[in-house]
Amino acid sequence: MKERRPFAVTGASPHYAPDRPVKLDHIALDLSVDPKKKKLEGTITHRAKVVASHLKWIKLDQVDLDILDVKIGMEKAKFFVEGNFLHIELNRTFEPGSTIEFSVKYQLKNPRRGIYFVGPDSDYPSKLYQAWTQGQDEDSRFWFPTFDYPNQKATTEVSVRVPKGFTAISNGALISKTDQADGVQFHYRLGTPHVTYLVSLVVGEFSEWADTGPHGLKVQYYVPKGREADGKRSFENTAKMVTAFEEKTGVRYPYEKYSQVAVQDFIFGGMENTSATTQTDLTLHDERTHLDYTSDPLVAHELAHQWFGNLLTCRDWSHGWLNEGFATFMERVWVECKSGPDGGFEEAKYYSYQDWKEYLDDDQHKYRRPIVFNTYIEPIDLFDTHLYQKGGLVLNLIRSILGEADFWKSVQLYLVRHHGQTVETLDLIRAIEEATGKNLRRVFDEWVFNAGYPEFEVSYQWHEDKKLTEWVIEQKQTGGQPSVTKDGVTTSLFHLPLSIEMTLENGERIKNTIDVGDARERVFLPSPSRPVMVRFDRDFTIPKTLKFPRPKEMLLYQLTKDSDCMGRIEAAQELGREIGKTADSELINVLEKVLTADAFWGVQVEAARVLSSIRTDQARDALVRALKISNNPKGRRGIVSALGAFKDEPSAAALKTFAEGDPSYFVEADATYAWASSKMKPWDNHRLTDIKSVEDFLHQQLEKNSYRQVIRAATLRALSELPGVESGDRPKALETLIEWTKRGHDTDARGAAVRALGSILKSAKPNEKVKILDVLSYLAEEDNFRLRFQLVPALEDSECEEAIPILSRIAQKENDGRITRAVQRAINHLMTSGTLPESVLNLKTALEKLEEEHRKLRSLFEEKMGKGFNQLSE
Numbered sequence: 001m002k003e004r005r006p007f008a009v010t011g012a013s014p015h016y017a018p019d020r021p022v023k024l025d026h027i028a029l030d031l032s033v034d035p036k037k038k039k040l041e042g043t044i045t046h047r048a049k050v051v052a053s054h055l056k057w058i059k060l061d062q063v064d065l066d067i068l069d070v071k072i073g074m075e076k077a078k079f080f081v082e083g084n085f086l087h088i089e090l091n092r093t094f095e096p097g098s099t100i101e102f103s104v105k106y107q108l109k110n111p112r113r114g115i116y117f118v119g120p121d122s123d124y125p126s127k128l129y130q131a132w133t134q135g136q137d138e139d140s141r142f143w144f145p146t147f148d149y150p151n152q153k154a155t156t157e158v159s160v161r162v163p164k165g166f167t168a169i170s171n172g173a174l175i176s177k178t179d180q181a182d183g184v185q186f187h188y189r190l191g192t193p194h195v196t197y198l199v200s201l202v203v204g205e206f207s208e209w210a211d212t213g214p215h216g217l218k219v220q221y222y223v224p225k226g227r228e229a230d231g232k233r234s235f236e237n238t239a240k241m242v243t244a245f246e247e248k249t250g251v252r253y254p255y256e257k258y259s260q261v262a263v264q265d266f267i268f269g270g271m272e273n274t275s276a277t278t279q280t281d282l283t284l285h286d287e288r289t290h291l292d293y294t295s296d297p298l299v300a301h302e303l304a305h306q307w308f309g310n311l312l313t314c315r316d317w318s319h320g321w322l323n324e325g326f327a328t329f330m331e332r333v334w335v336e337c338k339s340g341p342d343g344g345f346e347e348a349k350y351y352s353y354q355d356w357k358e359y360l361d362d363d364q365h366k367y368r369r370p371i372v373f374n375t376y377i378e379p380i381d382l383f384d385t386h387l388y389q390k391g392g393l394v395l396n397l398i399r400s401i402l403g404e405a406d407f408w409k410s411v412q413l414y415l416v417r418h419h420g421q422t423v424e425t426l427d428l429i430r431a432i433e434e435a436t437g438k439n440l441r442r443v444f445d446e447w448v449f450n451a452g453y454p455e456f457e458v459s460y461q462w463h464e465d466k467k468l469t470e471w472v473i474e475q476k477q478t479g480g481q482p483s484v485t486k487d488g489v490t491t492s493l494f495h496l497p498l499s500i501e502m503t504l505e506n507g508e509r510i511k512n513t514i515d516v517g518d519a520r521e522r523v524f525l526p527s528p529s530r531p532v533m534v535r536f537d538r539d540f541t542i543p544k545t546l547k548f549p550r551p552k553e554m555l556l557y558q559l560t561k562d563s564d565c566m567g568r569i570e571a572a573q574e575l576g577r578e579i580g581k582t583a584d585s586e587l588i589n590v591l592e593k594v595l596t597a598d599a600f601w602g603v604q605v606e607a608a609r610v611l612s613s614i615r616t617d618q619a620r621d622a623l624v625r626a627l628k629i630s631n632n633p634k635g636r637r638g639i640v641s642a643l644g645a646f647k648d649e650p651s652a653a654a655l656k657t658f659a660e661g662d663p664s665y666f667v668e669a670d671a672t673y674a675w676a677s678s679k680m681k682p683w684d685n686h687r688l689t690d691i692k693s694v695e696d697f698l699h700q701q702l703e704k705n706s707y708r709q710v711i712r713a714a715t716l717r718a719l720s721e722l723p724g725v726e727s728g729d730r731p732k733a734l735e736t737l738i739e740w741t742k743r744g745h746d747t748d749a750r751g752a753a754v755r756a757l758g759s760i761l762k763s764a765k766p767n768e769k770v771k772i773l774d775v776l777s778y779l780a781e782e783d784n785f786r787l788r789f790q791l792v793p794a795l796e797d798s799e800c801e802e803a804i805p806i807l808s809r810i811a812q813k814e815n816d817g818r819i820t821r822a823v824q825r826a827i828n829h830l831m832t833s834g835t836l837p838e839s840v841l842n843l844k845t846a847l848e849k850l851e852e853e854h855r856k857l858r859s860l861f862e863e864k865m866g867k868g869f870n871q872l873s874e
């Protein structure tokens with residue numbers, strides 16, 4: 001296994017919540033904002049209860065604000081600014097229990113974070129003027145001075161004057177909207193305490209409409225004018241989700257209204273500002289996109305935060321999974337609610353499976369850490385797949401351990417008890433114990449406070465004489481020890497109830513639950529006859545890896561007859577791993593049926609992957625036939641990508657049709673890339689006669705508009721892989737790639753061009769290398785966050801030392817923690833790996849050639865033997 005890098009990078013240190021000498025009660029902001037002039041000025045008033053004895057000074061967080069005046073009550077107060085703090089001297093000593101009210105008059109200077117002003121320029125003349133804020137994790141201090149940490153909660157009130165024609169959106173109920181001589185004043189008030197990172201202000205020109213949710217709740221939507229239909233399509237399920245989440249949690253939606261506003265250039269997908277979520281306008285989509293894309297996960301996630309994150313907030317960032325893990329888990333819960341129990345939860349299980357794969361990829365290739373962890377540089381470092389995906393999966397596991405009813409009973413107690421407060425993980429453990437009598441401390445220790453997951457190896461045997469099945473279950477992650485510690489991170493053995501299901505020939509199912517916890521366990525389970533199918537962790541509730549070889553006939557039964565989609569997927573993968581290595585006609589025939597006949601698209605996708613890995617002509621023909629009749633766009637996507645691995649004419653011919661047109665943007669995009677890949681054969685030493693026609697077709701594809709530029713992005717990537725681009729033989733392709741990085745083009749397409757250029761650098765000849773590095777170096781000055789976000793991995797992919805100074809330049813002026821962290825990792829990577837020597841590149845080509853020869857041999861073998869087998873069986 002590849003060595004994991006430690007999570008904590010140089011400069012990281014343990015973090016704790018700050019002291020709280022006063023307890024905030026209410027915050028009132030009285031502001032004027034002009035998005036065109038990029039101005040914000042006004043006064044903030046805090047009302048608080050004193051906690052500390054003999055309080056003489058108050059220290060507020062602020063960054064780069066112009067502090068004009070401070071008052072205690074009505075009296076002017078002395079103050080000074082030092083670093084990122086505003087120190088206020090109190091006019092007398094305050095004692096515990098007394099109330100203090102103080103106000104600060106201020107204006108923005110040149111905010112680097114916290115509040116963002118966007119608008120048109122010569123390259124993007126149709127952009128709209130907007131101002132929006134983003135407080136999480138510790139950025140509200142860039143637009144108002146306050147106690148900016150989640151250990152303080154207060155009710156808030158935002159009164160704001162904006163120019164005529166603009167709408168202001170903030171937290172809570174709109175108390176008044178007043179026309180004034182020079183603009184409009186909006187006054188909002190939120191009556192339930194929340195933390196400062198959730199205070200939001202959005203100013204722009206919007207279309208608005210509303211639905212009615214449960215108990216008459218006003219569910220509001222704001223989108224740029226002209227995007228109303230896309231907005232209705234994207235947010236269509238919001239009100240239903242409020243009802244569903246109220247029913248699940250047993251706790252009413254807690255705020256005066258729920259609004260979503262779609263803004264330009266947002267730096268996250270969505271932000272769950274209390275009762276007033278901000279969404280990226282990239283989620284707004286047309287009817288064609290809606291065929292195989294939905295905004296539901298985003299909408300459900302931000303809505304779920306209103307309970308988990310806003311009503312209850314992690315007391316410090318190390319417990320951030322109580323926000324993000326729950327919100328991710330609730331995405332799945334919505335998928336369950338939507339498909340209903342009759343849907344067999346197929347979509348929901350597969351949804352969790354995707355989460356699992358994303359987390360596993362990071363765990364295996366990046367780093368491993370416990371979910372609760374306080375060593376970091378910036379809190380945003382913690383917002384990774386451990387916090388979101390693994391957090392959500394662990395909650396799903398806990399639900400399966402407790403059972404549906406007990407789980408939600410616990411959640412309800414947790415929400416009711418800490419209503420409007422801050423929480424730590426222990427609060428959840430205690431709520432579970434009090435609601436159900438079950439102490440899950442060990443489960444939390446293993447899954448939340450320690451790291452990793454069980455790596456199971458299972459074997460199974462049938463004893464005819466004793467009518468018993470014998471199971472050997474091993475946990476391999478600790479090498480036989482109770483726990484292992486590496487880089488300060490401990491992984492232990494996991495103590496779990498495990499479901500084992502055996503299916504008999506007559507269809508009868510025998511379910512067993514056994515407790516495991518040792519490195520090796522041997523278990524005997526009775527069965528009246530030989531099972532035809534055996535399943536381990538039947539409902540896919542344990543995040544785990546599993547090696548569980550079984551006889552081919554058992555797996556074929558499971559692939560075709562298991563009513564559970566995860567069982568069918570597991571069987572396809574296991575068959576591919578073991579039997580797929582030999583050319584097996586029977587398996588290929590079964591997989592072909594699955595590609596179009598399986599009721600669930602996720603199984604179709606996994607079957608296509610297995611066929612792609614078998615890589616024989618028969619497997620290819622199965623994919624080609626299935627592609628022509630596949631009527632599920634998501635299934636079709638899987639088949640198209642699988643075919644891209646076959647570098648031959650039958651695949652190319654099949655793919656071209658779908659690259660030219662498909663009802664789904666995503667299929668068309670994937671088919672474009674797969675078609676181009678199928679035409680490229682590095683072992684032919686790039687003597688391809690038709691590369692010119694590939695290049696021409698790709699240039700045609702670049703004309704196509706699509707949702708988030710998926711077709712252009714796939715095309716640019718394909719162009720970058722054309723043989724000769726890196727050595728100056730295809731100057732037009734290289735110029736095209738450079739052209740698409742330029743301002744004026746859509747950011748998604750620019751980002752794809754940047755990534756494509758980065759991938760060429762590895763093998764570029766000196767002239768091309770200089771050209772590309774010049775472009776990337778120029779882009780380091782780019783003010784577009786999402787472009788810089790692509791630039792850093794592009795430079796990391798380059799494998800060349802010249803990228804390091806460019807990365808350093810980005811880091812020096814970067815304000816976003818996500819990018820600075822990515823830069824640090826990229827530099828580390830480039831320092832340690834260095835440039836790939838030419839010999840390694842040659843080796844790679846040689847290997848690809850060998851693989852192709854191997855494939856041909858296998859196809860030949862399959863043709864001869866396959867026919868032989870078929871004749872025998874007839």
Ligand SMILES: [Zn+2]
Pocket residue numbers: 301305323324327
């Ligand atoms: Zn979230």
